[in-house]
Amino acid sequence: MTRRIYALTRARSRPSALPAGSVGWSVLVALALGLIALGAYAYSVQYREGYIVTNLRNPGRGGAAWGLYIAMDVYFVGVSFAGITVASIARLFQLRVLEPVTRLAELLTIAALVAGAIVVIADLGRPGHGLLELPLLARPSSPFFGTFTLVVAGYLFSSMVAFFLTGRRDAATMIARGPSKLRWFYRAWASGYRFTPTEHARHGRTTFWLAITILPLLVVAHSTLGFIFGIQAGRPGWYSALQAPGFLVLAGASGTGMLILAAVIMRRMLRLKAAIPDSAIHWLGGFLWVLSLVYLYFTVVEELTATYAGPHMDRHVAHEIVTGAYSASFWVAVSCLFLAFLIPFLQYLRRRPSVTGIAIAGALVNVGALVKRLLIVVPSQTHGSFLAIEKGVYSPSWIEWSIMAAAASVVLLILLVFARIFPITHGHEDELTRDTPLPRDPLRKVIAIVWALIALVLVIVGLTDSFRLWSGDELDPRIPFAPVIFAAGVMMLFTTAVIYELLPSRRVRKRSARIVDLARTKIPPPRLALATPLRATERRPLPTPRSKP
Amino acid sequence: MSIRRWFIELLDTPTTPSRRAFLRGSAAVGAAAALPSTASATIPKRRRHWGMVIDLDRCSACNACGVACRQENNIPSYDADPEMHGARPEWMSMLWQEPERANASPELLPMPCMHCADPPCVKVCPVGATYKDPDGITMQVWDRCIGCRYCMVACPYSRRSFNWKEPAWSSSELQMLNPDVATRPLGVVEKCTFCHHRVQRLREEAALAGREPTDAELQRLPACATACPAQAITFGDLDDDDSEVAKLASGTRAFRLLEHLGTEPSVYYLKKDRG
Numbered sequence: 001m002t003r004r005i006y007a008l009t010r011a012r013s014r015p016s017a018l019p020a021g022s023v024g025w026s027v028l029v030a031l032a033l034g035l036i037a038l039g040a041y042a043y044s045v046q047y048r049e050g051y052i053v054t055n056l057r058n059p060g061r062g063g064a065a066w067g068l069y070i071a072m073d074v075y076f077v078g079v080s081f082a083g084i085t086v087a088s089i090a091r092l093f094q095l096r097v098l099e100p101v102t103r104l105a106e107l108l109t110i111a112a113l114v115a116g117a118i119v120v121i122a123d124l125g126r127p128g129h130g131l132l133e134l135p136l137l138a139r140p141s142s143p144f145f146g147t148f149t150l151v152v153a154g155y156l157f158s159s160m161v162a163f164f165l166t167g168r169r170d171a172a173t174m175i176a177r178g179p180s181k182l183r184w185f186y187r188a189w190a191s192g193y194r195f196t197p198t199e200h201a202r203h204g205r206t207t208f209w210l211a212i213t214i215l216p217l218l219v220v221a222h223s224t225l226g227f228i229f230g231i232q233a234g235r236p237g238w239y240s241a242l243q244a245p246g247f248l249v250l251a252g253a254s255g256t257g258m259l260i261l262a263a264v265i266m267r268r269m270l271r272l273k274a275a276i277p278d279s280a281i282h283w284l285g286g287f288l289w290v291l292s293l294v295y296l297y298f299t300v301v302e303e304l305t306a307t308y309a310g311p312h313m314d315r316h317v318a319h320e321i322v323t324g325a326y327s328a329s330f331w332v333a334v335s336c337l338f339l340a341f342l343i344p345f346l347q348y349l350r351r352r353p354s355v356t357g358i359a360i361a362g363a364l365v366n367v368g369a370l371v372k373r374l375l376i377v378v379p380s381q382t383h384g385s386f387l388a389i390e391k392g393v394y395s396p397s398w399i400e401w402s403i404m405a406a407a408a409s410v411v412l413l414i415l416l417v418f419a420r421i422f423p424i425t426h427g428h429e430d431e432l433t434r435d436t437p438l439p440r441d442p443l444r445k446v447i448a449i450v451w452a453l454i455a456l457v458l459v460i461v462g463l464t465d466s467f468r469l470w471s472g473d474e475l476d477p478r479i480p481f482a483p484v485i486f487a488a489g490v491m492m493l494f495t496t497a498v499i500y501e502l503l504p505s506r507r508v509r510k511r512s513a514r515i516v517d518l519a520r521t522k523i524p525p526p527r528l529a530l531a532t533p534l535r536a537t538e539r540r541p542l543p544t545p546r547s548k549p
Numbered sequence: 550m551s552i553r554r555w556f557i558e559l560l561d562t563p564t565t566p567s568r569r570a571f572l573r574g575s576a577a578v579g580a581a582a583a584l585p586s587t588a589s590a591t592i593p594k595r596r597r598h599w600g601m602v603i604d605l606d607r608c609s610a611c612n613a614c615g616v617a618c619r620q621e622n623n624i625p626s627y628d629a630d631p632e633m634h635g636a637r638p639e640w641m642s643m644l645w646q647e648p649e650r651a652n653a654s655p656e657l658l659p660m661p662c663m664h665c666a667d668p669p670c671v672k673v674c675p676v677g678a679t680y681k682d683p684d685g686i687t688m689q690v691w692d693r694c695i696g697c698r699y700c701m702v703a704c705p706y707s708r709r710s711f712n713w714k715e716p717a718w719s720s721s722e723l724q725m726l727n728p729d730v731a732t733r734p735l736g737v738v739e740k741c742t743f744c745h746h747r748v749q750r751l752r753e754e755a756a757l758a759g760r761e762p763t764d765a766e767l768q769r770l771p772a773c774a775t776a777c778p779a780q781a782i783t784f785g786d787l788d789d790d791d792s793e794v795a796k797l798a799s800g801t802r803a804f805r806l807l808e809h810l811g812t813e814p815s816v817y818y819l820k821k822d823r824g
Contacts (some may be wrong), residue, residue, distance in 0.1 A: 050714030050735045057635030060707025125696015125711065125736030133676045133695055144675035227756040232670050233810050234705025386705050386807050387644055389658070392635070467719060475677055 039406020
């Protein structure tokens, strides 16, 4: 048995043993840190001198009040879409082919949402007041409510819960590998994972329910982003029922593209060809062309509706976009989206998908999506004012570009650092189903259900009070921090999964039995894919096995 | 409740209509105690619908209204600064329409905030920094504004301005600042308030005398109306059928801007031949 355990721990050396020669990683981290520093400096200038240093101006008087910041926010939240969707779809429909990329997908979601939050803060005129007042008295009647509460509380938090729960098993494996400087981190993450079939079966159930709860939340969150623009009757070009579904689809396309890019780069950088097989990338390529095609269709519908016999100003804005001041950007965006459809589609037709082709499509769709986001945000302000004192122009200033680059670098940095300390793909595990029989554990069930019910009560109380339903003629919620109560309720709802999985069983085993237990359960040893340690073992002579105690 | 109070004090916001009414009442009581007067604070407050009528047949587009508005509401002018192009705060300003679009609306007209009955800007504010006053004024609480600028993009009339930089006045301008109106800091959105402070003061003075403000007192009350040499701007209660403003607004020359949007503006324009 010791031999068996040894074989497991020997397979990979300590994850903290970083190979000396990974220049590419260091260069990328340095680049990301440099850009973040530049962004921080740019923000300090903006904070000190005011928003006059951006090229944003009053709409209707020669400018646009929203520009790159809002476009980037929408873009980042869009990128986050794919991660959690891919992970949820993989779990709901048992798509084993996607399993290798689910952790990367969830990580991308979290990183992109962090970047989105940074950009929102950069956009607020008074961030301090925003951070104080939004929790205190945010109003659900504003479409921003969804961005501030649902996206952060629901979306980011649920991704983190899913990320945490699915990572426990690999964290436990990392501990089993031997001493490491990050042992405390792995132990916290594993939180007592013991490789038992019961835990596995329980995890199968929670992931199913998490996935099925996250999907509707995702649609709502992305739709609120679309509604920010779609319900503004005073802005020709924005006012359209197509905004919400359009946002959802473009979010899916750009996010899938980014996931493909991240997966391809990671697998080359970390030599993970075996762990992330071509089939996963090919599947994502198929998903990408479908979404790009749907969005192209939406674009045609949108422009046709606006230009055929649309109201005067809608036609004006559409003409400016397609043939006027914004035509160059528009055609760049459309060409990128079209190529992102065409390349994977042709490969699909010829039944010869190539990873490089799909990666190029993934990059193109992101360029297209970013430009398209700007084209949604800006032209309706510069050219869509019913009563304009003067026509507007807008192109971002270096301050805005720097902050944007910094936010993108945050995504890069999170991915890079994480890839260093934790396996980016799942180790091998048996299929997760929600039908695996479990030992009777009524107490666990009752606790989880009560917890979820309390969470639901908090959600309802927080939401109704945020809507000022109990406030009578008062302007503020009756309970202080009602939006926080709502958000906390949403978060608590997702922690039900954590409660359900982490609650100790009645027969608590001794901690020292963990590794023995791992061998006893006859689960095949996890094929952990972490490239850096792999390379380290290639260079280093393996330690000799200790003799049997 | 106490936490809420604490935050309210911290944010220094006018809180609720009821609390504002209470404060107004107590202020009047305090004044009444100082002056040997009758129980003026007990007079029930009439609910008004403040509105404005701008007669374009009288208007000569001299922009005196805009200048008076700047003076009254402590709006920095930044006239010489090219950097401030498109970033100047404007509460009352002249809208120029290009001649080829003359069929859409008149060529030149002074525009204050429309104080819509169904304002898009109020709906979208994430923190309630802008709200409908019970008397129909769309108010903006500078100190609660977080500067997301959603109201600016939602306003179809482009009647909201952002403080793109910390407001600055010359030393002589500083001495002329109006103590009745708060200056706005960097990063908040500001807008026309129908000279709410003047309305409040008039109401309090009238309440001390035990009456409601008369229509004659109200007609030229806002700074723009006071300054207009052609007396083209009239202010008053649109719900009061006897008021000048209601009579003008129900006349055949009256129209409102962008009526198809359903925002129900409280500002009416008069023009004989709209063609």
